[in-house]
Amino acid sequence: MELFKPMGLTNEGENQTVGETEKVKCLIIGSGPAGYTAAIYAARANLDPVLYTGLQMGGQLTTTTVVENYPGYPDGITGPEMMEHFKGQAERLGTDVRIGMATAADFSGGDLIVTIDGNRKIKAGSVIIATGATAKYLGIEAETKYAGMGVSACATCDGFFYRKKDVAVVGGGDTAAEEATYLAGLCNKVYMIVRRNVLRASKAMQERVMKTPNIEILWEHQVTDLFGENGVEGAVLVKKKGTPDEETVKINIHGFFLAIGHTPNSDIFSDFVETDQAGYIKTIPGSTKTNVPGVFAAGDIQDPHYRQAVTAAGSGCMAALDAERYLSDLKK
Ligand code: NDP
Numbered sequence: 497m498e499l500f501k502p503m504g505l506t507n508e509g510e511n512q513t514v515g516e517t518e519k520v521k522c523l524i525i526g527s528g529p530a531g532y533t534a535a536i537y538a539a540r541a542n543l544d545p546v547l548y549t550g551l552q553m554g555g556q557l558t559t560t561t562v563v564e565n566y567p568g569y570p571d572g573i574t575g576p577e578m579m580e581h582f583k584g585q586a587e588r589l590g591t592d593v594r595i596g597m598a599t600a601a602d603f604s605g606g607d608l609i610v611t612i613d614g615n616r617k618i619k620a621g622s623v624i625i626a627t628g629a630t631a632k633y634l635g636i637e638a639e640t641k642y643a644g645m646g647v648s649a650c651a652t653c654d655g656f657f658y659r660k661k662d663v664a665v666v667g668g669g670d671t672a673a674e675e676a677t678y679l680a681g682l683c684n685k686v687y688m689i690v691r692r693n694v695l696r697a698s699k700a701m702q703e704r705v706m707k708t709p710n711i712e713i714l715w716e717h718q719v720t721d722l723f724g725e726n727g728v729e730g731a732v733l734v735k736k737k738g739t740p741d742e743e744t745v746k747i748n749i750h751g752f753f754l755a756i757g758h759t760p761n762s763d764i765f766s767d768f769v770e771t772d773q774a775g776y777i778k779t780i781p782g783s784t785k786t787n788v789p790g791v792f793a794a795g796d797i798q799d800p801h802y803r804q805a806v807t808a809a810g811s812g813c814m815a816a817l818d819a820e821r822y823l824s825d826l827k828k
Pocket of ligand 1: 634666668669670674690691695696697755756800
């Protein structure tokens with residue numbers, strides 16, 4: 497006897513539209529490596545996945561230049577091109593990739609309902625949240641001007657391109673400390689631009705920074721501009737802003753790395769899905785399960801630590817397998 501029919505399934509197990517509401521077996525939200533990998537696995541498991549891309553189709557990787565650390569590309573590949581490959585593979589295997597933004601969710605009462613673009617309602621048998629996290633930027637115009645030309649929010653992704661050069665990392669938290677020490681191993685000199693006179697980073701990370709001879713901390717400095725002809729060649733900083741000792745200084749750098757935090761894109765789910773204080777979705781360790789049955793989280797939305805394309809893809813695979821098992825258990 498069927499005690500509970502997953503909401504996305506019809507009697508025949510097909511996706512369908514009833515009235516205003518569309519029913520799907522597996523709804524994937526997000527088009528980064530996690531979302532597309534989940535789609536590839538879900539499609540091959542006959543879950544007929546529907547994937548909504550979000551505003552930034554392809555996710556954070558579309559803002560990087562060359563990706564050299566994703567296995568399988570011996571010569572590297574540009575971020576946008578790689579994401580086209582992910583998309584092509586997901587579509588070829590049967591994923592319905594749609595442009596649209598999840599704007600609301602309602603997981604109360606057993607149904608998994610997601611609203612797209614404010615008006616289209618989807619009732620899903622399972623939902624894979626792969627909405628990622630957005631790197632925070634300072635908000636200065638130069639960050640846009642030099643996007644992909646020296647400005648980056650990921651040292652692990654882009655640090656390699658600044659080997660033996662001088663670079664700067666903005667921020668004083670664990671990410672900034674980690675990125676600065678990582679870059680110090682590749683670059684000639686790393687400036688760490690810290691807005692206060694203390695680091696927020698853990699003691700252990702602070703010690704690593706202090707012990708690294710080619711990191712120079714610029715305390716109480718704030719960035720106001722970047723300059724350069726064909727890419728970043730330097731930054732304009734204000735020291736001790738707003739005090740009588742305020743002064744403007746310039747540093748010559750080729751790479752400018754933001755490490756002032758990320759914002760996990762979990763807002764629309766957080767009334768139902770448990771998150772940590774920063775907004776990252778909590779998953780049951782060793783799985784992608786959230787506290788809501790049938791809702792799974794993959795990629796950066798549940799990972800404040802590794803944040804790599806390959807780890808996101810791995811968790812996307814896990815989410816599809818978890819969703820498949822969830823749906824087949826419901827049928828038993
Ligand atoms: P955090 O929020 O911890 O730190 C952000 C840093 O950026 C702070 O130093 C902050 O300054 C600075 N900052 C924020 N906005 C601006 C701005 N507009 N201008 C200049 N500076 C700014 O973010 P993280 O990404 O570093 O860490 C997020 C979480 O992940 C933390 O809990 C961290 O511990 C954890 N993490 C753990 C790691 C590990 O265990 N290996 C590695 C990386 C992260 P201020 O201090 O003045 O607010």
